[in-house]
Amino acid sequence: MSSILVTGADLAPQALELLRDFDIVYAGKAPTEDDLVALSGRHDPVAIIVRYGKVGPAVMDAAPSLKVISKHGSGTDTIDKIAAKARGIEVVAAVGANAAAVAEQALALLLACAKSVVPLDARMHAGHWDKATHKSLELGGRSIGLLGLGAIGRRFAKMADAMGMRVLGFDPYAKDLPDYITPVDLDTLWRESDALSLHCPLTDDNRGLLNAATLAQCKRGVIVVNTARGGLIDEAALLAAVRSGQVMAAGLDSFAVEPMSAGHPFQGEKNFVLSPHIGGVTSDAYVNMGVGAAQNLLQVLERAPAAA
Template identity: 45%
Template sequence: MGFTVVTLGSQIADEGVALLREAGATLVATAAYPPKDEMIAMLTRHRPEAVMVRLVKRIDEDVMRASPSLKVIAKHAVGCDDVDTAAARRLGIPVMLATGCNAQSVAEHALAVMLALVKDLSRQDAHMRAGRFDKSLYHGRELRGMTLGLVGLGQIGRGFARMAAAIGMKIVGYDPFAPDSAFEAPVARVRELDTLLETADVVSLHCPLTDATRGLIGRREISLIKRGAYLINTARGEVIDEAALAEALASGAIAGAGIDSFSVEPPPATHPFLRLPNTIVTPHVAGVTDDAKREVSLQTARNVLAVLSGAPPDRRYLAN
């Protein structure tokens, strides 16, 4: 069968492209972060049966209506805060996610950042490059015996928990939406976010961006984090009050932070996280290792093909 797939926000990886072409797809793609009028024009011109979404600011009902043939929207990601899922539901268009495909990569990234922070690697590297071979400047600690507090117990949080437990950390988790099965050993469930913040030596965020989680770690919550603890965010920048966190980092109330996502991306050059010596910052890459890109690309393509085949959407990947 012949069909058209438009990718909004640059094309997916070659493996997914090949899978779609083998099935008879004609593929068209925009550059990253296309303006709304360009997306509407693209869908109006090509009338695709499927849209794959990568790097965009927002897909709303106007964009969806631009193609009367549209049957599925497939996110090349595990989050869908950039797609109006309610509008898609009204239009009868399933929004599919590549759930779980980059979980291992994100969990490993969180582990790497935690190790770098607690072992003081970034500052030691800077000292060496500046010609200071001085062991008295080292302030690394052991992770063994520390408590890791996970906010969000999906596949990423559970994967990170297993890695941290192997080091000898104690694990506590907060997720009011997760089933009890998510809190099997090594994770102990805490019912209140405040309790986790007050007891964890490392707080790591793994929750999706929703109305409930936007601003979840605000100024009050940051004040509850125990002095000398570390915070890691591989979720979404909007989950944190960035100004309040920057103040806590500058004062030393929080020992360090690993930040992979920002409320505005790319962040301005004046963003305090980019200037604080006790932060490790990465450009929202935790889930885009070569391995993860391949798996996400393939699952995105599979989601398109499954829906266009007429099969009911697989609820494991359905966002709406």
């Protein structure tokens, strides 16, 4: 029986049913490269489902039968796609499987920042009543700038439009946009957005896209939301911008280094709302991503029947 390596500790039952003809090998919740190399060498999987950790050349070379690497989700930046292509290994992703979950998390972070949900909650629990001194930001009528208009960005755009926001979007690859999204260039996005929400994959070209220079082009008091990849933001520049008031608040679900280590500069800082990269972690998305990853790899293996 051919093996499939899962770089995680579990997979949705619905996905396992699709893969019932394979031996499923789990790498655990926090697999290292050495773990994955060892498991690949021992089991020689025909496919890898990537949940946690990174899959690079060493892992691929340890599995001569490997035909496909399937992402449990949409972001493939943890897979060395150049190395995979060189070895004839196909890389696929469950695009859109967690779109609703991540878009909802982005909306939650945006509202938490605009409405001071976290500090007001803390003040209330401490016995304070700040009605006479607090004013929240009203989002209706303001502009939201979206970087990335794939499945997640479009879902979020629809929510923002429903709240009466003006939706601006930058995505050079997006086509057939709904009429409530106004496509703009980056200079316009920085200049006109009252809030920014990141929904693009991380590439060598856009790493550190939100930095001191681009943040300085934004309106003073802009809100920054990131449920995509931490590497899109220069974290030191964002911290300085929040402290100076150039950025009113930042709602972040992803970070340059994960998991976030103790003593990270964002910890304890006011005007930062943080969550541990759980935007796509819902019971529904768990099933959707598992099934999507399984279906994608099966399609590849069907084109290469000798592998299965």
